[in-house]
Amino acid sequence: xxxxxxxxxxxxxxxxxxxxxxxxxxxxxxxxxxxxxxxxxxxxxxxxxxxxxxxxxxxxxxxxxxxxxxxxxxxxxxxxxxxxxxxxxxxxxxxxxxxxxxxxxxxxxxxxxxxxxxxxxxxxxxxxxxxxxxxxxxxxxxxxxxxxxxxxxxxxxxxxxxxxxxxxxxxxxxxxxxxxxxxxxxxxxxxxxxxxxxxxxxxxxxxxxxxxxxxxxxxxxxxxxxxxxxxxxxxxxxxxxxxxxxxxxxxxxxxxxxxxxxxxxxxxxxxxxxxxxxxxxxxxxxxxxxxxxxxxxxxxxxxxxxxxxxxxxxxxxxxxxxxxxxxxx
Amino acid sequence: xxxxxxxxxxxxxxxxxxxxxxxxxxxxxxxxxxxxxxxxxxxxxxxxxxxxxxxxxxxxxxxxxxxxxxxxxxxxxxxxxxxxxxxxxxxxxxxxxxxxxxxxxxxxxxxxxxxxxxxxxxxxxxxxxxxxxxxxxxxxxxxxxxxxxxxxxxxxxxxxxxxxxxxxxxxxxxxxxxxxxxxxxxxxxxxxxxxxxxxxxxxxxxxxxxxxxxxxxxxxxxxxxxxxxxxxxxxxxxxxxxxxxxxxxxxxxxxxxxxxxxxxxxxxxxxxxxxxxxxxxxxxxxxxxxxxxxxxxxxxxxxxxxxxxxxxxxxxxxxxxxxxxxxxx
Numbered sequence: 001x002x003x004x005x006x007x008x009x010x011x012x013x014x015x016x017x018x019x020x021x022x023x024x025x026x027x028x029x030x031x032x033x034x035x036x037x038x039x040x041x042x043x044x045x046x047x048x049x050x051x052x053x054x055x056x057x058x059x060x061x062x063x064x065x066x067x068x069x070x071x072x073x074x075x076x077x078x079x080x081x082x083x084x085x086x087x088x089x090x091x092x093x094x095x096x097x098x099x100x101x102x103x104x105x106x107x108x109x110x111x112x113x114x115x116x117x118x119x120x121x122x123x124x125x126x127x128x129x130x131x132x133x134x135x136x137x138x139x140x141x142x143x144x145x146x147x148x149x150x151x152x153x154x155x156x157x158x159x160x161x162x163x164x165x166x167x168x169x170x171x172x173x174x175x176x177x178x179x180x181x182x183x184x185x186x187x188x189x190x191x192x193x194x195x196x197x198x199x200x201x202x203x204x205x206x207x208x209x210x211x212x213x214x215x216x217x218x219x220x221x222x223x224x225x226x227x228x229x230x231x232x233x234x235x236x237x238x239x240x241x242x243x244x245x246x247x248x249x250x251x252x253x254x255x256x257x258x259x260x261x262x263x264x265x266x267x268x269x270x271x272x273x274x275x276x277x278x279x280x281x282x283x284x285x286x287x288x289x290x291x292x293x294x295x296x297x298x299x300x301x302x303x304x305x306x307x308x309x310x311x312x313x314x315x316x317x318x319x320x321x322x323x324x325x326x327x328x329x
Numbered sequence: 330x331x332x333x334x335x336x337x338x339x340x341x342x343x344x345x346x347x348x349x350x351x352x353x354x355x356x357x358x359x360x361x362x363x364x365x366x367x368x369x370x371x372x373x374x375x376x377x378x379x380x381x382x383x384x385x386x387x388x389x390x391x392x393x394x395x396x397x398x399x400x401x402x403x404x405x406x407x408x409x410x411x412x413x414x415x416x417x418x419x420x421x422x423x424x425x426x427x428x429x430x431x432x433x434x435x436x437x438x439x440x441x442x443x444x445x446x447x448x449x450x451x452x453x454x455x456x457x458x459x460x461x462x463x464x465x466x467x468x469x470x471x472x473x474x475x476x477x478x479x480x481x482x483x484x485x486x487x488x489x490x491x492x493x494x495x496x497x498x499x500x501x502x503x504x505x506x507x508x509x510x511x512x513x514x515x516x517x518x519x520x521x522x523x524x525x526x527x528x529x530x531x532x533x534x535x536x537x538x539x540x541x542x543x544x545x546x547x548x549x550x551x552x553x554x555x556x557x558x559x560x561x562x563x564x565x566x567x568x569x570x571x572x573x574x575x576x577x578x579x580x581x582x583x584x585x586x587x588x589x590x591x592x593x594x595x596x597x598x599x600x601x602x603x604x605x606x607x608x609x610x611x612x613x614x615x616x617x618x619x620x621x622x623x624x625x626x627x628x629x630x631x632x633x634x635x636x637x638x639x640x641x642x643x644x645x646x647x648x649x650x651x652x653x654x655x656x657x658x
Contacts, residue, residue: 033484090449093422094442113423113487116445120419121480123452128473131466140469144457151450155362158442 002026005047007323008054011316017057018050021078025085028078028125039106039118043085046103051324052080052186055211058320059187059204060194061313073193076133079126079143080186086122087150087178089115094158095241123147133193146185153177162242164252164263171249172213180212187211203304210301214325217294220245224278225287226328236274240267246293250286258284298325331355334376336652340645342390343383350382350407354414357407357454368435368447372414375432380544380653381409381515384537387649388519390642391529402522405462408455408472409515415451416479416507418444423487424570452476462522475514482506491571493581493592500578501542509541516540532633539630543654546623549574553607554616555657565603569596575622579615587613627654 002022008015022044029040056077065073092105093115107115130143157174160166187208191201220238224247228234238245244252244263251259262269262277269277281287298321305318331351337344351373358369385406394402421434422444436444459472486503489495516537520530552564553576567574573581573592580588591598591606598606610616627650634647 031481031484033481033488035488036484090445093445116419116422117480117484117487119449120452121477121484123449124473124476124480127456127469128477131470131473135466137460137464137466137469140456140466141460144453144460147453148450148457151446151453152360152362155360155365155446155450158446159362159364 002044003047005049007049011054011320013061013313014054014057014316014320017074017077018053020074021050021053021081024074024078024129025082025125028082028128029121031121035110035114036118036121039110039114040085040122042103043089043106048081048085049324050081051215052084052182053077054320055183055208055317056080056186056190056193058313058317059190059196059200062200062308062311062317063191063194063196065193065195069193069195072133073190075129076189076193077186079129079133080182080189082122082126082129083143083147083150084182086119086126087154089119089122091154093119095237139189139192142189143185146181149177149181151177153179153181157243160244162263162266163244164256164260166244166249166252168246168249168253171244171246175213175216176209179216180209183212183215184208197309200308203308207301207304210297210304211321211325214294214297214301217246217290217297218325218327221247221287221290221294222328224281230328236278239263239274239277240269242266246290247281247286250289251281251284254286255280255284294325298322301325331373332376334378336378337383340383340649342642343386343645343649346386346403346406347379347382349403350379350386350410353403353407353458354411354454357411357457358450360450364439365443365447365450368439368443369414369451371432372418372435377410377414378653379410381413381511382406383649384512384540384646385409385515385519385522387642387646388516388525388529388533389523391637391640391646392520392523392525394522394524398522398524401462404458405518405522406515408458408462409511409518411451411455411458412472412476412479413511415448415455416483418448418451420483422448424566468518468521471518472514475510478506478510480506482508482510486572489573491592491595492573493585493589495573495578495581497575497578497582500573500575504542504545505538508545509538512541512544513537526638529637532637536630536633539626539633540650540654543623543626543630546575546619546626547654547656550576550616550619550623551657553610559657565607568592568603568606569598571595575619576610576615579618579622580610580613583615584609584613623654627651630654 002019004015004018008018026041026044029037031037060073089106093107093112106118127140130140153174153176157178160170184205187204188201191204222231223235223238223245226235239248248259258280262273265273301321302318305314305321308314331348333344333347337347355370355373358366360366389402418435422436422441435447459469482503482505486507489499513534516533517530520533551560552567552574555564557563568577577588587609591602594602630650631647634643634650637643
């Protein structure tokens, strides 16, 4: 029985549509190979937050689309989650991560072969859902460009691994690609498929981008402030793998001499080194400063949402964004 | 300087168009990350046979398309090679292959991370080239289904690894997906984009499928009859990895008791075991029988090509297919 993350209990309308998206994803990934089919079902049942289709659906409801568009909206909304799942699975191959969302990762449980093919299968399903949703090749092309930008963000992050000269601009470029791009696409496509007024379509992209940036920054901050239990995933993993995110980058900017000796240990960072690093981040105010920067992006997103024309679903969009960007999980 | 495989020196018209496809692929994969960009260039320069775009181009020339369609034809023809390259790179991650086309594989040279992302980037470029080539979402959808079938063929092969009860039907199903599907698509799309008469479009799929099946069977036979030097890749690799192809399957069908003791050694097969296996394949006539089966498919393809309406490029199509399916390289 497919369920959504409990956060959606407070948004029953969105929840019902998200369940339709999940059922469609399972239908489209039903194949003869039961191991791969089950891999997708396990991922779906691990109750990710479904933020990309949720933002798609919320924007779509601000528009003038009639019931006729329902199937297309479900299909295109589902496609955003499918691309997200594909990138998660392929990222876990690269990170050699053992855990994701409180469960073993696909590659840890089923091996690299299943992980590579399941990711590839999901990319084909991503374009299949899009082609089911639209007669416009321009929308397909928009998605190929978005997928490319997501990958370039990931690749940019990979290039900067263990780079202690990484700048805030490098970081922003990576997260605009790897995370914000898909939020931007989801908000825009929601507005497009929901046949919103041009002014909403026009604002949808930058709202999505600001939400995506704030979301990733917050995620990166939580990696230094939460426990594995509260996040259902390991913490302090990025730094060991040489992925320096916002708090560390702020530390390197202002207290490079203090951070370098720890960072230079690379993969050899011990538990006590990690504890020292976390203390240092707090002492140098990096966590607090990172929170302020993240807040500046979430404030921008909320301010833009606030200017959208009045609509019952606008409040849901605002309150979801507010909750999401002040979360501790 | 991009060059094609020397086999195309005998087909200068096709060669010129193939070079345009390669240049377009390089253009579309020009990105800021030089390692990944170079990875694609290296693959292109390793001079694969470019069979999929070649069949696309040959079929397109049997049609009525004018010069106006030239760019679209180049773009769609290039897309078939790009999907092929993406699957090669991802397959090498799974096989942990060290060599391909006489060069180190992407993952062996650059690591798994570059291999995963380069494959994914190529999948996005595949759909980008298609979206550049057509206004028809149906063509995009045809490609999502083809890509899915290619993957299902690969997945089916993975499922049967070390399965000594594998049947000829299992094998045929795998190669129809993993290889023949893309030949079928290339011939069909060539006929479609070249605006061929309906009778040619109608035959293009089955010609492509028969060529693809014969091509893969021949490839699998060469693995047991050639040297690493003549093929520019390692030989006898499949059987160690538990991938039982046509010759072995014929052996298991008729002389199971003779093959089982060797196959049961799995990854532990020594050089002398492999030599014994090759001798056994010859003694039990499996190589010869496999050649006959492959020939039945190439004969079907050639007979269908023969029935196509008379056209200067028809002879090139026939002679390429004849050469390709009787090759020893």
